Amino acid sequence: MNHYIGVIGAGACPAPIYELARNIGFEIGKRGWILVCGGLKGVMEGAAKGCVEAGGMTVGILPGLDRTSANPHINIAVPTGLGDGRNLLIIRSSDAVVAVSGGYGTLSEIALALKVNKPVIGLDTWKNIPGVRYAGDPLEAVGLITALLP
Amino acid sequence: MNHYIGVIGAGACPAPIYELARNIGFEIGKRGWILVCGGLKGVMEGAAKGCVEAGGMTVGILPGLDRTSANPHINIAVPTGLGDGRNLLIIRSSDAVVAVSGGYGTLSEIALALKVNKPVIGLDTWKNIPGVRYAGDPLEAVGLITALLP
């Protein structure tokens, strides 16, 4: 069965973070892994764009009820209407998670993933969270994912 | 954007119902619609099998936390850990719903879909529910879906 890799991060971000997300998304797609994210803009869009550019498949688990809120690089859009409750579903749908930058929503997802012992890779994100494996770039991140996946 | 069609029904069913589900799944896949279901066996498996046989894409929104509980015809498996709470997510992820046979879980999904005015097509399922459009066979069901989709 395929691996599902979550990419979590804020819905608005500066261009360099968007590119970072796009690069990690590309590496995920290149490996044939399925990318799971929150489906909106910012880090979620960058990651989905990169994954699709590499020929990968993307799943967006949306906070609202409207599928059209998904960014254009989402292949499968799942509207939940749960608001921040969809954060937990992203974690439950992912075998490992990459946190890219991000705010409180991302921090909640990091914590929910660590709570259930899923690998969390950090890229330029919340610092000094015990349990997060910090990577310096996307290639190191996918290397950690490969090493840590069950 | 693609249409997402939910197929709802029991996790265990006699062979003729399985074939009915497979046939409706096939018609869904043939039209390029994305099939959403609960991801388990019975009607969900029959529908997913038919959809994949027609070259379509299937999404399984699972009640448990274990992705491997998905039947082998699910392309994208979303474990939720919400138990019956995932029924609502199936409805929220679907633009229209086809109910095939089914028990109380299916009845809850029919009601949740009608509550938010989504088209519900009934195939050999709970009878006399006002608002359900009853079809005699899979072709009539997809005809109704086509007519009722926004």
Added chain:
Amino acid sequence: MNHYIGVIGAGACPAPIYELARNIGFEIGKRGWILVCGGLKGVMEGAAKGCVEAGGMTVGILPGLDRTSANPHINIAVPTGLGDGRNLLIIRSSDAVVAVSGGYGTLSEIALALKVNKPVIGLDTWKNIPGVRYAGDPLEAVGLITALLP
């Protein structure tokens, strides 16, 4: 431990249904049972009002995020932000359920309760649902609850 009895029904109803809900709420409160409902108006308000008039305790599990949407007879208001997803929480919080009149939301709750084998008493509600125990009046309803509680 106390019994928790759910009263489910529509958020708008004619005066006789409101009185029916108030009467069943009164009988629930009189017995020291905790009343669980959706916290809004109509049947939910009538039931909560009756329960409080009998000296009972009421819990309202709200669909939105705003506690002030609760009717004035709710002692404990739990905002969920889950929309119709809160229906399942009402069922999970109740040891038995009384359905009073109601529409599709109520039907979904009846089905979710029957799915997990919780007693469902029907008062002037959806007819001919196998598994529902239909009562002619509030006293018969509480008699059935007493008989069916674990």
Added chain:
Amino acid sequence: MNHYIGVIGAGACPAPIYELARNIGFEIGKRGWILVCGGLKGVMEGAAKGCVEAGGMTVGILPGLDRTSANPHINIAVPTGLGDGRNLLIIRSSDAVVAVSGGYGTLSEIALALKVNKPVIGLDTWKNIPGVRYAGDPLEAVGLITALLP
């Protein structure tokens, strides 16, 4: 309308943390505020015990389906069956939150509360989270709550 104060923290804790939770619970109950927690043992039990000792009311929002998993100081037990998904409901049900010690589950709750701009008071918990107001003892914590409540 009454204030609802969440107390979040781990389900197992050393005796001094239990006493700290009991003291903050006592101050909450003394002020007539309703205490919301996860309903289990450890910090949740200490806080609920203190609140009831002060004559207050306690609500436990449980991860499982079994009401009897609640600690004996919970007045209103709400089984959700959502697992860690109930963390979000604790936050949505609280007007302000006090974090006492705690692990990843508590961190997720801190983040979810900060995400929606609810006051978060920290007592001997995750350090250096921007937005958390750290208190040195229960009296300072309730002082902060009083100052920060809308």
